[in-house]
Amino acid sequence: MTDGPHYDHILRGGRVICPASNIDGIMDVAVKAGRIAAVQTDILPSAAREVVDVSGKLVLPGLIDTHGHVYQYVTGRFGMAPDMVGVQSGVTTLVDQGGPSCMTLPGFRHFIAEKAESRCLAFLSAYLVGGLEGHFYPDLYSPDGVDIDATVRSAVANRDLVRGIKAHAEIGGFARWGIRVLEMAAEIGKQSDLPVYVHFGQLWGLPESGTNGEDVDTILERVIPLLRPGDILAHPFTRHPGGFVNREGEVHPVIQAALDRGLKVDVGHGSHFSYRLAKNALAAGIVPTTLGADIHGYNTHVPAPAGTPAEHADDENHPFAGQAKFSLVQAMSSMMALGLTLEQVVPMVTSCPAEMLGLTDTIGALRPGMEADVTVLTELSGRFVLRDNEHTEVIAERLLQPVFCLRAGRRHEAVAPILPQAIAA
Numbered sequence: 001m002t003d004g005p006h007y008d009h010i011l012r013g014g015r016v017i018c019p020a021s022n023i024d025g026i027m028d029v030a031v032k033a034g035r036i037a038a039v040q041t042d043i044l045p046s047a048a049r050e051v052v053d054v055s056g057k058l059v060l061p062g063l064i065d066t067h068g069h070v071y072q073y074v075t076g077r078f079g080m081a082p083d084m085v086g087v088q089s090g091v092t093t094l095v096d097q098g099g100p101s102c103m104t105l106p107g108f109r110h111f112i113a114e115k116a117e118s119r120c121l122a123f124l125s126a127y128l129v130g131g132l133e134g135h136f137y138p139d140l141y142s143p144d145g146v147d148i149d150a151t152v153r154s155a156v157a158n159r160d161l162v163r164g165i166k167a168h169a170e171i172g173g174f175a176r177w178g179i180r181v182l183e184m185a186a187e188i189g190k191q192s193d194l195p196v197y198v199h200f201g202q203l204w205g206l207p208e209s210g211t212n213g214e215d216v217d218t219i220l221e222r223v224i225p226l227l228r229p230g231d232i233l234a235h236p237f238t239r240h241p242g243g244f245v246n247r248e249g250e251v252h253p254v255i256q257a258a259l260d261r262g263l264k265v266d267v268g269h270g271s272h273f274s275y276r277l278a279k280n281a282l283a284a285g286i287v288p289t290t291l292g293a294d295i296h297g298y299n300t301h302v303p304a305p306a307g308t309p310a311e312h313a314d315d316e317n318h319p320f321a322g323q324a325k326f327s328l329v330q331a332m333s334s335m336m337a338l339g340l341t342l343e344q345v346v347p348m349v350t351s352c353p354a355e356m357l358g359l360t361d362t363i364g365a366l367r368p369g370m371e372a373d374v375t376v377l378t379e380l381s382g383r384f385v386l387r388d389n390e391h392t393e394v395i396a397e398r399l400l401q402p403v404f405c406l407r408a409g410r411r412h413e414a415v416a417p418i419l420p421q422a423i424a425a
């Protein structure tokens, strides 16, 4: 017999962590024809065309970012190049949070999902216009800008891409129109049987006339009863008013009951994230379900698309201006610096988002037969500085960095220009 090697690649000798298959140990991962072929100890090196030594590294199911903004050129400066936040940052699956709408989803499919090397999915915007630069044009996000039937039809007809619905519960919208938009978004979620991802924390400016008697600290308790098990509360640790921690510095009493009822929590790190408030919420026992980096063109320094109006292109004075460089993997280090363990954080970017997306058979695990989406990280030990947008610093003793990933067996180096460098304390 002159058979060639049995496998295409073996990732050899890394620490494999796959929460969905209860694996955590030194193992080899073999890939054949773009799929996981075997995950076990001591696979014969001669069985593969190529052996990649990943000893000393972490080998994880391809990371899933539950909160991306990658509808490039359509969502203004929000929209990043998908592969920059995706495979070039060690992330194999991206969920665009509310960029495309029922009107603009075909463009997302054609120009983003079908072109990107990264797997791109979406939570469909509850608003007809989608995730445009709403903070400049809040009037687009009124109840008149929501069409329940059209959005349900689009979601149902595009199940392969659309895995949920995106809406915002924040004081700017409540002060203008009250809770109506959230009721409509919840109805879209129910009729399309998809989870609703709800942004909390002030986003849009308040109307000139004031707040119409709305109190930011009552938004959570009024929105949560509209939501179903599996729906997602996002930005729990926001530094903006209206998150999980109220103005008195206490974790809102309705949160634990909501989690007990099966609601989920996504960090949605981005520019909202506050170490100060995260410490508060974690101390109260609120552990997020999924991570979500929430990287966009305002909180990372990438050039604004050609033709962007000058006042929209100004980085420094923008309300969302952020840390310039960021990644989902850096968000993992952030959680660990707050005291969560690696073993707690890995499911937040693998098995738990796969569940949120209803795709546990397809992504989020290293299981023979599944497409070979694999992320390889290094872990640096030392003392590293992490900083949020309130300029609070924490010291990370373990810093994760992406090395490369496989997307359906194809290798992509972690070379994104937005990847943060390690800063020693």
Ligand SMILES: [Zn+2]
Residues within 6 Å of the ligand: 067, 069, 097, 270, 294
């Ligand atoms: Zn976002």
